[in-house]
Amino acid sequence: MVVGDDRLVREKVEQAVGVLGEEGIDVWVLLARESDVLGDPSLPFMVGTSVTWESAFILGTDGTRVAIVGTADVANVEATGAWPEVIGYVEGIAEPFRRTLERLDPATIAVNYSADNYMADGLTYGMWLNLQRWLEGTPYADRIVSGEPVVAKVRGRKSGEEQRRIAAAVATTVEIWDALTAWLRPGVTEREIAAFMHEGCDRRGIGTSWDRRYCPTVTAGPDSPIGHVEPTDIPLARGHLLSVDFGVLQDGYAFDMQRTFYVRREGETEPPAAVREAFAHVDRCIQLGAEALQPGVLGWRVDAVVRDYVAAHGLPEWRYALGHQLGRACHDGGALLGPRWERYGDQPLAPVERDQVFTLEIGLGVPEYGWLSLEEDVVVRDDGTEFLAPPQRALIMIG
Amino acid sequence: MVVGDDRLVREKVEQAVGVLGEEGIDVWVLLARESDVLGDPSLPFMVGTSVTWESAFILGTDGTRVAIVGTADVANVEATGAWPEVIGYVEGIAEPFRRTLERLDPATIAVNYSADNYMADGLTYGMWLNLQRWLEGTPYADRIVSGEPVVAKVRGRKSGEEQRRIAAAVATTVEIWDALTAWLRPGVTEREIAAFMHEGCDRRGIGTSWDRRYCPTVTAGPDSPIGHVEPTDIPLARGHLLSVDFGVLQDGYAFDMQRTFYVRREGETEPPAAVREAFAHVDRCIQLGAEALQPGVLGWRVDAVVRDYVAAHGLPEWRYALGHQLGRACHDGGALLGPRWERYGDQPLAPVERDQVFTLEIGLGVPEYGWLSLEEDVVVRDDGTEFLAPPQRALIMIG
Numbered sequence: 001m002v003v004g005d006d007r008l009v010r011e012k013v014e015q016a017v018g019v020l021g022e023e024g025i026d027v028w029v030l031l032a033r034e035s036d037v038l039g040d041p042s043l044p045f046m047v048g049t050s051v052t053w054e055s056a057f058i059l060g061t062d063g064t065r066v067a068i069v070g071t072a073d074v075a076n077v078e079a080t081g082a083w084p085e086v087i088g089y090v091e092g093i094a095e096p097f098r099r100t101l102e103r104l105d106p107a108t109i110a111v112n113y114s115a116d117n118y119m120a121d122g123l124t125y126g127m128w129l130n131l132q133r134w135l136e137g138t139p140y141a142d143r144i145v146s147g148e149p150v151v152a153k154v155r156g157r158k159s160g161e162e163q164r165r166i167a168a169a170v171a172t173t174v175e176i177w178d179a180l181t182a183w184l185r186p187g188v189t190e191r192e193i194a195a196f197m198h199e200g201c202d203r204r205g206i207g208t209s210w211d212r213r214y215c216p217t218v219t220a221g222p223d224s225p226i227g228h229v230e231p232t233d234i235p236l237a238r239g240h241l242l243s244v245d246f247g248v249l250q251d252g253y254a255f256d257m258q259r260t261f262y263v264r265r266e267g268e269t270e271p272p273a274a275v276r277e278a279f280a281h282v283d284r285c286i287q288l289g290a291e292a293l294q295p296g297v298l299g300w301r302v303d304a305v306v307r308d309y310v311a312a313h314g315l316p317e318w319r320y321a322l323g324h325q326l327g328r329a330c331h332d333g334g335a336l337l338g339p340r341w342e343r344y345g346d347q348p349l350a351p352v353e354r355d356q357v358f359t360l361e362i363g364l365g366v367p368e369y370g371w372l373s374l375e376e377d378v379v380v381r382d383d384g385t386e387f388l389a390p391p392q393r394a395l396i397m398i399g
Numbered sequence: 400m401v402v403g404d405d406r407l408v409r410e411k412v413e414q415a416v417g418v419l420g421e422e423g424i425d426v427w428v429l430l431a432r433e434s435d436v437l438g439d440p441s442l443p444f445m446v447g448t449s450v451t452w453e454s455a456f457i458l459g460t461d462g463t464r465v466a467i468v469g470t471a472d473v474a475n476v477e478a479t480g481a482w483p484e485v486i487g488y489v490e491g492i493a494e495p496f497r498r499t500l501e502r503l504d505p506a507t508i509a510v511n512y513s514a515d516n517y518m519a520d521g522l523t524y525g526m527w528l529n530l531q532r533w534l535e536g537t538p539y540a541d542r543i544v545s546g547e548p549v550v551a552k553v554r555g556r557k558s559g560e561e562q563r564r565i566a567a568a569v570a571t572t573v574e575i576w577d578a579l580t581a582w583l584r585p586g587v588t589e590r591e592i593a594a595f596m597h598e599g600c601d602r603r604g605i606g607t608s609w610d611r612r613y614c615p616t617v618t619a620g621p622d623s624p625i626g627h628v629e630p631t632d633i634p635l636a637r638g639h640l641l642s643v644d645f646g647v648l649q650d651g652y653a654f655d656m657q658r659t660f661y662v663r664r665e666g667e668t669e670p671p672a673a674v675r676e677a678f679a680h681v682d683r684c685i686q687l688g689a690e691a692l693q694p695g696v697l698g699w700r701v702d703a704v705v706r707d708y709v710a711a712h713g714l715p716e717w718r719y720a721l722g723h724q725l726g727r728a729c730h731d732g733g734a735l736l737g738p739r740w741e742r743y744g745d746q747p748l749a750p751v752e753r754d755q756v757f758t759l760e761i762g763l764g765v766p767e768y769g770w771l772s773l774e775e776d777v778v779v780r781d782d783g784t785e786f787l788a789p790p791q792r793a794l795i796m797i798g
Binding site: 033034036037038039040041049050052053054070071072073074075076079089090091092093094113114115116117118119120121122123124125126127128129130133210211213214225226227228229230319320329330331333341342343 | 520
């Protein structure tokens with residue numbers, strides 16, 4: 001348990017009660033079993049501990065909080081301090097769960113399933129079938145609605161403790177970037193660069209923001225494969241670009257940045273014109289995205305401002321969203337600054353809210369030089385956005 | 400990626416093809432998105448890497464292996480070597496998924512949902528809804544069956560590489576137990592005992608088998624709360640029992656053991672009669688369980704042998720299953736040596752198979768002394784069971 005977890009859960013539970021009111025939902029039910037193996041992504045901030053047997057965490061719009069868990073989990077859940085009423089059962093959850101719903105008699109019951117927002121899709125299909133069975137013969141099965149709007153708001157709006165942790169993750173990530181920048185030299189391989197950054201995480205006892213196999217993602221020169229791919233033995237060569245995508249996971253919060261470096265040829269005092277031109281476009285795209293991002297704007301519109309710029313300048317279209325939310329995960333779900341493609345579902349249609357944290361990212365291939373990409377992170381304020389770390393405004397020259 | 404992961408995935412994919420034949424299932428489809436956040440528990444051994452966008456891994460009874468993933472995940476999935484055909488998409492998975500099913504035209508399509516086996520319940524309800532949408536207008540939606548029998552067999556039957564890793568996790572756990580035994584003395588608190596064991600894990604760069612907050616679970620004397628609960632500041636006192644539940648997670652495999660110690664009073668050369676008697680019962684229960692456990696027996700019958708012994712001797716009934724499987728998780732799902740209680744669903748009705756690894760665990764309260772419990776781990780062989788570590792056959796005296 002991280003110091004401050006109690007505070008964090010308290011803040012988020014309070015936020016959630018408010019969101020239930022906004023959404024006109026009577027109760028929100030988080031269901032879980034063996035949550036260390038496969039747990040609803042809302043559990044870490046709504047409960048703050050794991051559970052073993054089938055469990056229900058019932059939060060009411062009036063502030064009611066009831067947990068129903070296997071007896072051996074009772075002390076553990078009580079110890080969180082977030083759930084004042086904890087009901088333990090030995091043989092099965094169905095009966096205490098039904099009895100509790102009868103007592104609360106909610107008109108709407110939100111549970112976490114969502115076609116588009118994976119962070120709001122914490123209920124497995126087997127547990128959905130079990131829920132139907134528990135509610136057989138009651139009026140409650142018909143009162144179930146998707147908890148997606150609740151999750152999107154509670155997860156997206158970063159509380160005070162969450163913003164403190166994100167700021168700390170930012171500071172660490174920047175430290176590791178700075179160390180990398182000082183250490184980089186022609187000849188080091190992609191694999192050595194990844195190892196250097198892993199060492200920076202390990203020494204601090206923190207994790208990588210996503211799968212360590214390809215965090216960092218390192219793309220050196222024009223022949224390196226692009227995407228979620230392990231670093232290769234390709235060495236940094238003069239006249240090539242190096243693009244690195246990296247972030248740390250610290251105290252439960254993830255960060256995500258991309259930086260691009262240029263390895264100077266002998267005698268060069270600045271990158272070649274083609275590289276500078278590409279950088280100017282990518283930089284402009286990031287700034288356009290940051291300017292368009294503010295409370296109330298629909299995510300796809302922010303993406304479209306940049307996609308329109310790219311099309312108008314005859315640049316190749318990049319094949320991912322302009323920005324995703326950051327939080328407990330590197331891809332934190334909910335409102336997305338992305339195109340209205342099938343794979344993104346409804347997420348680009350959500351309005352941006354205050355206190356959400358987004359990436360802004362775009363990359364361009366520069367023939368013969370390599371991949372040029374930037375990813376910056378911003379928090380949405382009442383009057384616009386604020387960069388969480390100083391954005392990269394010029395290519396970093398190496399060698 | 401752990402050394403040997405390639406071998407492990409190769410072994411498990413091969414096993415799975417055989418199981419599809421046994422179960423008369425044409426194809427098994429693993430679905431995933433953002434699998435670092437919430438991933439089907441079969442992915443680590445069937446794919447061996449994580450994926451970002453909606454992805455399908457289609458395994459045929461004839462050995463066909465097709466992966467359909469977002470373009471940026473293609474290189475990563477190809478690099479596993481386990482999926483010879485990798486189809487990348489940009490905008491959405493529906494069309495390549497439908498086209499692939501039409502090509503394979505399976506009569507039965509297993510997907511991972513299960514009311515009872517959480518390890519076979521890797522499909523979220525939102526993804527289930529998406530799957531229905533992808534298959535609209537095709538005959539395939541009606542051909543879907545639960546992948547539970549496939550998962551139970553593939554997950555349960557430990558391959559060569561898995562057995563090697565479990566043996567290594569056993570050896571490490573025993574090392575840490577031995578160090579603990581040498582270090583224990585009256586006066587140390589539950590919290591200090593947990594810290595000692597965590598230090599043993601951290602020094603080796605390995606994890607705890609379950610949530611570190613209550614792994615180890617430490618129960619010192621009669622006033623310590625029992626169950627999944629954090630260690631307290633209660634010190635080890637003379638004349639008390641100490642029960643510890645602990646295991647390591649090493650190279651992806653988990654172990655789980657309980658040991659009970661008795662803190663000697665001045666002048667005592669053996670534990671008091673009440674304690675010795677309780678130990679003899681618990682020891683007998685473990686031995687009875689191990690004798691009853693063999694290929695083909697139904698899990699609940701093994702539990703019942705011990706539960707009958709406990710009832711016949713007028714002992715208080717313990718409130719959990721006699722044994723669960725071990726593997727990639729401490730509670731690894733599938734066939735369970737447990738009573739036919741609602742909370743265990745169908746799992747106690749499954750027959751035990753060769754190469755499955757089980758715990759055998761039981762505890763008894765001894766008034767005024769504390770909690771006395773043992774947990775041993777066994778692998779099922781053709782002709783019975785084999786203890787993975789020497790079982791505890793006598794109380795360990797401390798002080």
